[in-house]
Amino acid sequence: MKTTVLIIEDSPSMARTYDGFLRRAGMETVVVETCAAGIDEIERAEPHAVLLDLHLPDGSGLKLLRWLQKEGRDVPVIAITANGSMGTAVEAMREGASDFLVKPFSGPKMIAALEQVWVRTGEKPNRSGSAPANPATRPEAATSSSAMLGSSLPMKAVQRIIEAAAPTDASVLITGESGTGKELAAEAIHQNSARSGRPMVILNCAAISPNMLESEVFGHVKGAFTGAVADREGAAERAHGGTLFLDELGEMEIGLQAKILRLLQSGTYMRVGESKERRADIRIIAATNRDPKHAIAEGRLREDLYFRLNVVPVVMPPLRERGSDIILLAEEFLRRFSKETGGAHTGFDEGARAMLASHTWPGNVRELLNTVRRTMILTATGGSLVTAEDLSAALRLDGVGDPSAPFAAPSAKEATAVVEPLHVIERRAIERALAVTEGNIQEAARLLEINPSTIYRKRTAWAG
Numbered sequence: 001m002k003t004t005v006l007i008i009e010d011s012p013s014m015a016r017t018y019d020g021f022l023r024r025a026g027m028e029t030v031v032v033e034t035c036a037a038g039i040d041e042i043e044r045a046e047p048h049a050v051l052l053d054l055h056l057p058d059g060s061g062l063k064l065l066r067w068l069q070k071e072g073r074d075v076p077v078i079a080i081t082a083n084g085s086m087g088t089a090v091e092a093m094r095e096g097a098s099d100f101l102v103k104p105f106s107g108p109k110m111i112a113a114l115e116q117v118w119v120r121t122g123e124k125p126n127r128s129g130s131a132p133a134n135p136a137t138r139p140e141a142a143t144s145s146s147a148m149l150g151s152s153l154p155m156k157a158v159q160r161i162i163e164a165a166a167p168t169d170a171s172v173l174i175t176g177e178s179g180t181g182k183e184l185a186a187e188a189i190h191q192n193s194a195r196s197g198r199p200m201v202i203l204n205c206a207a208i209s210p211n212m213l214e215s216e217v218f219g220h221v222k223g224a225f226t227g228a229v230a231d232r233e234g235a236a237e238r239a240h241g242g243t244l245f246l247d248e249l250g251e252m253e254i255g256l257q258a259k260i261l262r263l264l265q266s267g268t269y270m271r272v273g274e275s276k277e278r279r280a281d282i283r284i285i286a287a288t289n290r291d292p293k294h295a296i297a298e299g300r301l302r303e304d305l306y307f308r309l310n311v312v313p314v315v316m317p318p319l320r321e322r323g324s325d326i327i328l329l330a331e332e333f334l335r336r337f338s339k340e341t342g343g344a345h346t347g348f349d350e351g352a353r354a355m356l357a358s359h360t361w362p363g364n365v366r367e368l369l370n371t372v373r374r375t376m377i378l379t380a381t382g383g384s385l386v387t388a389e390d391l392s393a394a395l396r397l398d399g400v401g402d403p404s405a406p407f408a409a410p411s412a413k414e415a416t417a418v419v420e421p422l423h424v425i426e427r428r429a430i431e432r433a434l435a436v437t438e439g440n441i442q443e444a445a446r447l448l449e450i451n452p453s454t455i456y457r458k459r460t461a462w463a464g
């Protein structure tokens with residue numbers, strides 16, 4: 001049986017183009033124009049993959065993705081989105097798409113994306129007359145986001161977005177809780193861009209006093225303010241040809257935000273105390289751990305700057321939503337720090353694994369990294385396998401100013417803080433099982449020892 005790809009695309013000329021790419025690569029195709037017809041064909045033709053345009057006459061392609069999830073069908077879907085609608089692509093990845101392509105794209109890129117999802121899903125459909133995928137066009141070929149570990153569905157989505165956005169010069173806004181890896185994501189974008197030969201200059205807006213921030217960004221001239229004893233270049237100048245990463249953008253004062261907007265729009269700026277206009281060729285990546293919409297509503301973030309930066313939104317998922325990545329990261333950190341602690345530890349025992357998986361990690365990857373490191377230091381002379389007890393001792397030490405506190409009984413306030421309503425625990429357990437099984441409802445239900453229909457029912461209730 002030949003490989004069959006279902007194309008759901010309402011533009012006849014685009015559909016013909018995709019059809020040509022796939023047939024020349026030796027695949028069978030079925031072409032339909034609407035979501036509804038797509039659902040019929042998935043049931044009838046059982047395709048090996050679906051190419052799904054997200055803008056369809058009978059609604060968004062997201063509808064079809066939700067249907068697939070609801071039915072527990074695991075046919076890989078590659079979402080197709082128009083240039084500039086990266087937000088929709090991100091949403092499609094969250095709704096279960098395996099990958100996405102941004103129009104316009106080449107035939108080899110489309111074939112490479114398909115090959116890639118088949119490699120990931122372990123399916124190798126039989127295909128006659130197909131040219132092997134060109135490795136140079138494969139998504140991984142360009143990536144150095146390997147430093148950003150993770151193979152859970154939400155992290156794969158982030159990695160794909162980074163890979164797609166990196167080679168463009170588009171501004172990127174990275175949001176996510178503290179410690180989720182926003183800076184690491186910015187580095188991955190810079191390293192995968194044509195600007196990687198030039199520096200990425202990092203400015204943490206929260207760490208610099210508001211009255212010095214402008215001079216740090218744009219530089220100053222001698223005498224501009226008390227203490228300005230000589231001309232000084234700013235981050236914008238140092239980042240020329242490269243990337244400027246504005247961390248904690250939400251902390252930047254609103255007046256300075258207007259100047260950043262001008263830099264983005266016209267590539268120009270002025271040093272503090274100077275009226276000469278200077279030019280800088282920089283890409284701006286910004287990050288914030290605040291919700292930008294709230295910050296706008298509260299008047300702390302300029303809406304026009306938000307829209308100008310948010311060309312590519314990257315949302316870093318909290319660690320608690322990354323399923324099996326928690327263990328993967330913990331093991332990597334164990335290897336990383338084993339030299340420092342004399343190589344005494346070889347892994348985590350069963351209890352420690354269960355604990356790593358069930359902790360909610362409010363400090364995200366940073367907290368996990370610190371916990372593993374601290375555990376290794378505290379137990380350097382202990383057994384080779386880290387135990388749950390070792391971990392909990394290190395966790396209790398986390399962020400507690402008074403070293404005697406870890407061993408004190410929890411206060412009434414602390415005790416209620418760790419008790420959660422049952423429905424919250426239930427939802428987290430289901431979401432974690434779905435993350436671990438990469439959205440496979442049957443498998444998640446098996447692990448949870450419940451009926452798959454319970455998961456469907458709960459998810460419908462949450463969506464409503």
Ligand SMILES: Nc1ncnc2c1ncn2[C@@H]1O[C@H](COP(=O)(O)OP(=O)(O)OP(=O)(O)O)[C@@H](O)[C@H]1O
Nearest residue numbers: 147148149177178179180181182183184289365366
């Ligand atoms: N996916 C990952 N793989 C490996 N290491 C990671 C990953 N994500 C984060 N880290 C590590 O966790 C630590 C925190 O990451 P990072 O500083 O990028 O987070 P952040 O979101 O920018 O934090 P903050 O909001 O506090 O600035 C760093 O040491 C980073 O190297």
